[in-house]
Amino acid sequence: MTTGARRPVSGRRAVRTTGLSKTYGKAPPAVDDLDLEVPEGAVMGFLGPNGSGKTTTIRMLLGLIEPSRGRVELLGEPMPGGAAQVLPKVGALVEGPAFHPYLSGRDNLRRLDAADRSTGRADRDARISLALDRVGLLKAARKTYRAYSLGMKQRLALAAALLRPRDLLVLDEPTNGLDPQGTREVRSLIADLAADGTTVLLSTHLLSEVSQVCSHVAVMHRGGLKAQGALADLAARAGRRVRVDSPEPAAAAGALTALGLAEVVTDGTGATAEPGETPPEKIIASVVTAGVPVVGFRVHAPGLEELFLGLTGEGFDVSG
């Protein structure tokens, strides 16, 4: 799946936190000194294992809990001071709205829309139809909520978040508990919203979700932010390595060093190094010319999984 033709990411920030922290009792901080920046127009994956502080951060962003320290800015306004102005422009899927099991999808949205004093009554039905259409539930709008599949329930929760136009969507594990079909539906809906210019902050413990849906990522580990930025930039930063397989690892390492390569390391079956700007063909030629018996040569570009493993020392669930 691709994320479609999204509008270019701007220099402005839809979310900016400074030194954001939350401590519960005497436990280590649930969120520790977070400087998170979500560029406007980005789909940012908020990636981290369970318990790393994602939900706590999201709840602070939305003003649902108070930070112990630090500041939050949403769409350029300080929170919670700017809440009345900003929150109508922010759709959130955090705990999921409380839907009534015996009401239809449409009637559930009617109840929620009626509870929102900032929306008018006259165009309520049109607004609800638009939101249902957006998430592909228009045909199933008359079914009772309890007859919905998990994917449909999640899409109805997204429809509730989309009852009015949003500049920012904050989604906490939106595909959790969904079957593959439901997961695909929700991910493709996120891609559509992003293509329309909505900034999305999407928390997940799934690396595959980040690589399929997101343009940016912020990596959480034990309450702290390990890295953030455009996926492409992070991957480029991870650095390639070249590997020479040889029965004479020391000689291979010597040839790589002589060529000026950095971070040369030997092991039992050869040597590796960072190639920098030196082209692979030049490296092979130099090693062979130096008389090193070469039995294999590889250029290795680390994948996202390896990159995050390096950042956190923990594997991520790559399924889904």
Ligand SMILES: Nc1ncnc2c1ncn2[C@@H]1O[C@H](COP(=O)(O)OP(=O)(O)OP(=O)(O)O)[C@@H](O)[C@H]1O
């Ligand atoms: N209300 C609370 N009281 C005490 N500790 C809490 C509370 N809420 C969260 N924590 C703790 O804060 C830490 C971070 O939890 P949080 O739910 O933010 O992580 P997460 O990354 O969202 O994980 P998950 O995906 O499991 O929700 C955990 O150690 C959790 O036990």
